[in-house]
Amino acid sequence: MPEQPLYFESDYHRCEFISFCNDDGRESYLKVVTWSLISISTALIGCHTIIRGSRIYAERNLVVLTIGWFFLGVSWWSIAQSPWFEDAYTRLDVLAWMVCFIFGIVGTVYILSRIIRFTESMTPKDPPIEPLNDNEMRLVTEMIRRNLGDGN
Amino acid sequence: MLGFDFSIAGIESLGAMMIIAMVFICYCFAIHLIVTWNPYHRPAIPLVSSLILCMGPMLAMSLEKDGHSSFAEMLEIAFLFTSLGVGVIVLWMPIILVFVTFLMLIVSRKTPSEDPLIEMLEN
Numbered sequence: 001m002p003e004q005p006l007y008f009e010s011d012y013h014r015c016e017f018i019s020f021c022n023d024d025g026r027e028s029y030l031k032v033v034t035w036s037l038i039s040i041s042t043a044l045i046g047c048h049t050i051i052r053g054s055r056i057y058a059e060r061n062l063v064v065l066t067i068g069w070f071f072l073g074v075s076w077w078s079i080a081q082s083p084w085f086e087d088a089y090t091r092l093d094v095l096a097w098m099v100c101f102i103f104g105i106v107g108t109v110y111i112l113s114r115i116i117r118f119t120e121s122m123t124p125k126d127p128p129i130e131p132l133n134d135n136e137m138r139l140v141t142e143m144i145r146r147n148l149g150d151g152n
Numbered sequence: 153m154l155g156f157d158f159s160i161a162g163i164e165s166l167g168a169m170m171i172i173a174m175v176f177i178c179y180c181f182a183i184h185l186i187v188t189w190n191p192y193h194r195p196a197i198p199l200v201s202s203l204i205l206c207m208g209p210m211l212a213m214s215l216e217k218d219g220h221s222s223f224a225e226m227l228e229i230a231f232l233f234t235s236l237g238v239g240v241i242v243l244w245m246p247i248i249l250v251f252v253t254f255l256m257l258i259v260s261r262k263t264p265s266e267d268p269l270i271e272m273l274e275n
Binding site: 032036039040043046047050051053054055056065068069072075076079085088093094096097098100101102103104105107108109111112115116118119120122123 | 165177194201242264
């Protein structure tokens with residue numbers, strides 16, 4: 001890889017999209033982090049407010065509902081302000097990475113579920129329960145009769 | 153703009169993404185097991201397995217250069233893997249947000265039934 005020109009050299013140029021270009025990569029990284037945090041936090045606040053304002057748990061509150069949709073709209077606006085999504089979705093290699101990442105997640109969850117099932121299968125089993133004796137049977141029958149009645 | 157390198161390097165990078173996903177999920181799972189520690193859930197075997205699956209690729213990567221590894225190098229690789237994992241999840245965000253917006257639309261228009269129990273039985 002050629003050595004990067006320093007800031008006082010004539011062929012030095014600021015680059016926005018190449019992560020190894022001195023401090024510009026750091027600036028781009030911080031920009032992505034900041035806008036991602038804005039998108040995620042406004043989406044979370046918006047969803048929470050919409051659920052609080054809807055008729056799931058109480059009466060519908062139009063003001064709260066409108067505020068929630070405003071926050072969700074801000075989240076969409078912040079995504080529209082983030083050019084890296086468009087860059088990513090128009091590149092086949094990035095799309096392939098995203099799909100492979102999902103395959104990796106699914107495979108890992110499957111492996112972990114097999115490990116958990118293996119652990120559960122190693123748990124010592126309790127001995128079979130003894131049947132109820134006459135006194136216990138009478139007690140249970142009486143409890144059911146008192147709670148359910150005689151069916152009348 | 154469109155183009156994909158189907159060379160060995162391209163295929164290797166796809167495999168690397170799957171390994172990064174594995175490290176990321178195992179890292180989150182190990183943290184989840186530690187912070188919700190309950191001996192009756194028998195978490196020892198899943199925790200050790202997830203730590204092996206998490207540390208194995210990181211150790212292999214740190215040994216790749218010169219055959220030696222250090223704690224600082226492992227931390228660097230852990231930071232790289234987790235930030236790449238979060239980065240790819242963030243790339244999925246607009247697609248996730250489409251589904252979430254659709255769900256919020258349903259929630260906003262929802263009117264609760266007079267008898268939720270009957271509705272639950274019918275569904």
